[in-house]
Amino acid sequence: MKEVDIIKKTIDFVKDTLQGAEGGHDWWHIERVHNNTKLIAATEPVNMFIAELGALLHDIADAKFNDGDENIGPEKARKFLQSLQVDEKIIDHVENIIRNISFKGGNFTSTFTSAELNVVQDADRLDALGAIGVARAFNYGGFKNREIYNPSVKPDMQMDKETYKKSNAPTINHFYEKLLLLKDRMNTVTGKKIAGQRHEFMLLYLQQFYNEWNGKA
Ligand code: ADP
Ligand code: NI
Numbered sequence: 001m002k003e004v005d006i007i008k009k010t011i012d013f014v015k016d017t018l019q020g021a022e023g024g025h026d027w028w029h030i031e032r033v034h035n036n037t038k039l040i041a042a043t044e045p046v047n048m049f050i051a052e053l054g055a056l057l058h059d060i061a062d063a064k065f066n067d068g069d070e071n072i073g074p075e076k077a078r079k080f081l082q083s084l085q086v087d088e089k090i091i092d093h094v095e096n097i098i099r100n101i102s103f104k105g106g107n108f109t110s111t112f113t114s115a116e117l118n119v120v121q122d123a124d125r126l127d128a129l130g131a132i133g134v135a136r137a138f139n140y141g142g143f144k145n146r147e148i149y150n151p152s153v154k155p156d157m158q159m160d161k162e163t164y165k166k167s168n169a170p171t172i173n174h175f176y177e178k179l180l181l182l183k184d185r186m187n188t189v190t191g192k193k194i195a196g197q198r199h200e201f202m203l204l205y206l207q208q209f210y211n212e213w214n215g216k217a
Helices: 003-017 027-041 048-057 072-083 088-100 115-126 130-143 161-166 171-177 179-185 189-213
Strands: none
Touching: 003 027, 003 048, 003 072, 027 048, 027 115, 027 189, 048 072, 048 088, 048 115, 072 088, 088 115, 115 189, 130 171, 130 189, 171 179, 171 189, 179 189
């Protein structure tokens, strides 16, 4: 099968798999990450086919929505790509992208690196920032029935991976525990530039939020 046809089939598979998903991790998130990937990859030395497959398949069974199981997503992706007879080396690489893309508190080091992972990770991170980042954070908090904000619950900056995954903190804390840390963790030149703008927007958003919270005009 030609690469363009594999991409088309993958899009259909992901749309189908993500029907009914939480609004911040649905097909539209994948479409945005796919588009971000193409934008960022324009100035990076990557195999576009691998990067696109990684972007499209990175969230088909997020551990957050599968009792913490981190194997379901990569295994599902592998089976799907095998069904299309994609080269095993490419499948291995895509699986590694899916396994290593996530933040999970950021306080651990991953063993796998590749230019393709760098691009897809930046593309995914950009979708956690800016206006869409704000929308996704509150949608996720609502989905989990979390408080929007609670001044007496302080952000926890030392969380290990397990604590981060179990956290039930108010959504505003997520800005400090993850979203505002991302701009300094971007891998690519284009990713860094866009992240900088989106970061500034979130700071402005938080300023306005606290003004309103505190009854200021
Ligand atoms: P992780 O942060 O575990 O790597 P994701 O990258 O899938 O997970 O997170 C994607 C998005 O889901 C975040 O950018 C944010 O919008 C939302 N999200 C995840 N955890 C939280 C949280 N504790 N509070 C609010 N939003 C969250
Ligand atoms: Ni994602």
